[in-house]
């Protein structure tokens with residue numbers, strides 16, 4: 001099977017903003033604001049988006065992945081801090097995160113130390129609610145404590161927006177999330193193909209469109225995307241070949257300037273078949289219990305199951321990786337750790353051992369930030385990894 005020249009592959013999505021997903025978000029949020037819908041800014045998947053939608057507001061992820069805003073942050077924050085925290089704070093300090101400016105409220109969580117202390121520095125700018133996240137998810141009583149945090153979020157949303165969060169609305173939003181996650185799963189099925197008919201840019205594009213569509217719109221999109229992917233497969237249009245190294249990218253969120261790692265993998269001849277992090281596929285594997293009779297608890301249960309390294313032990317991440325490796329058949333795992341993210345960095349040792357021992361796959365850790373200074377070093381390490389795969393064949 002030979003690789004089709006990339007330029008010959010017709011686009012998967014013909015949305016005008018395919019090259020600029022931020023603009024797509026901007027238009028979406030502006031339209032919501034014009035329609036009088038309040039906006040709630042988020043930094044993490046532990047904030048239950050279903051509750052925000054159920055109160056009649058729109059959730060939006062705040063900007064956090066650009067080197068451009070890091071210098072402004074370093075004037076206040078220590079340089080030896082995770083770039084995601086510095087970038088988030090820098091966006092706010094330089095007043096360049098449109099989504100923060102458009103937010104009527106912000107939700108944070110007690111995930112990692114740097115992030116929760118950063119929230120203290122911005123909390124005076126918007127009504128801000130910090131959710132107390134238990135970090136021993138398997139401990140008896142952990143779910144009860146998190147449910148109490150979720151209930152306090154309900155109080156905050158009701159007070160801030162002077163509206164009641166009804167159980168029926170929440171149940172409807174749970175169904176909406178599950179519906180979209182099932183549709184996303186249909187799309188993810190194409191990532192298991194060898195060779196693969198989807199590029200990592202397109203995976204991110206479909207994910208970004210999920211955030212700005214309702215269930216019906218997303219269903220139409222997935223149907224269109226599936227039909228185009230079927231056409232690609234039928235006409236032999238793929239990214240890479242059957243022998244291109246298949247890469248599962250794991251670890252810290254990889255967005256914005258950190259996408260240089262994904263770019264290097266592609267330029268070194270690899271194909272990305274799965275993105276484990278929050279910025280990728282992790283949250284779409286979650287299903288929230290429907291018709292439980294207690295939708296608040298169902299939401300608490302599903303969010304507490306997110307396998308983030310801020311949890312200890314974080315056995316769910318190993319389980320998730322097992323499932324992803326079985327389903328997407330990677331040849332190698334690349335674990336991306338953002339500088340000074342101690343949780344993901346320490347956990348990386350366990351991840352590598354598990355992947356090597358259980359699956360017999362090599363695992364490369366790449367520690368990086370949002371700057372461009374280490375691009376050639378990343379390229380060299382990824383090329384060497386792919387060469388070592390060749391030698392083993």
Ligand code: SF4
Nearest residue numbers: 043044045111278308
């Ligand atoms: S990695 Fe953890 S803290 Fe970061 S966004 Fe994901 S769930 Fe939140």
Ligand code: SF4
Nearest residue numbers: 082084112115252341
């Ligand atoms: S990448 Fe790590 S240090 Fe950075 S915000 Fe997420 S959990 Fe915190």
